[in-house]
Amino acid sequence: MNPSVIDSPKVKLLNVAVVVAALGYFVDIYDLVLFSIVRIASLKDLGISQPADLLDQGVRLINMQMAGMLLGGVFWGVLGDKKGRISVLFGSIFLYSAANIANGFVTSIDAYAWLRFIAGVGLAGELGAGITLVSEVLPKEKRGYGTTIVASVGISGAILAGVIGEYFHWRTAYFVGGGLGLLLLLLRIGVFESGMFERSQREEVKRGNFLSLFTNGPRFLKYLKCILIGVPIWFVIGVLITFSPEFAQALGVPAVISVAKAIGFSYFGLSLGDVASGLLSQQLKSRKRVVVLFLFLLAGVIAMYLLADNASEAYFYGLCVALGFCSGYWAVFVTIAAEQFGTNIRATVTTTVPNFVRGAVIPLTLSFSAFKEEFGLIQTAGILGVIALSIALVAILTLQESYGKELDYLEE
8 A cells, every 4th residue: 555545543533635625615715705705795796786787796606616617526526536635625726716816816707607617616626535535544443523624614615715805806816716725736746546546446346427326216315415414504595695795685684784793703603603503413323314314403493583573682693603503514415425335436426426516505595586576585485495405304214324334335
């Protein structure tokens, strides 16, 4: 075996792979949510002034970003299984960092949209590669703790984005995100490939075969369930939080709600939720029971959010924290995806699954835009929430428990 390869049984929890994956996800999340934070300020600077146009152009640009993530998820996932987790981890960081620096120079909506697409392609790779690497280098008893560290540290990147977006010019906010990513590339030295991936290279088996997820019925169904359990998280982020100023106005909240603060508060809750769900899954020795619990909690808080007529500013932001906390099963969700499939296709799955979940923002936001005039903002969001939560609950209840599963195997 390559002497540089980490051998799982001997690895400490806070090893360099976990640290780099966590910091990479921190910058990833910063850049991922930044457009939602600077949406109104940047679009107004580029000549969009009408409220309806701000909403419609915001939907267009966030959908361009998510479309990039859908394509990037497949590209980086396949590359991760063919060439290794490390190449994807740092290649994706470089691409989204460069795109975000370029975003700071845009002068037209079209250029803005295409750069969000390119940034989306880059943003698609880091989480899947990081979680796959951490899952493979840590012993199964510590795996949940490692992925929890990655997710909880990473999610806090949104808090920094909220602060920068609130108090600095939107172009500066993009420069900060790109600069942080480029600085992170300096940590590349000392990060080694996983032993499981190195061993799989010596086997005569196809690696990174994305189409194999669709040619086998049970495998496809398992893959689909992994995606569906995460959809409510991005319903909350992509609809309820991103358009929180519009929801607050429809609910009669007397204060002007800042999307930067709403995102910052929700991701603060999300970070706490990720820690709580990750630790709870280790204590209960079950991923499924934790996800079911958080889905029921989330249903209750969504109902409170959509019924918060004439709520005070503090109460509304408190609901944003609660929405984030109850959506905080992201670490467990991505860990489930990593644990469900063999080494030769694990990076493909772990990279595409969260990006397809993020890509679910496209039909969610398009449905939201299409029906909000007919049914109203609140009713449309309620219907979408019921659909997202219902399919997620069915998916997790019918998925196999993966806690403590041995991962050193190949898919036929």
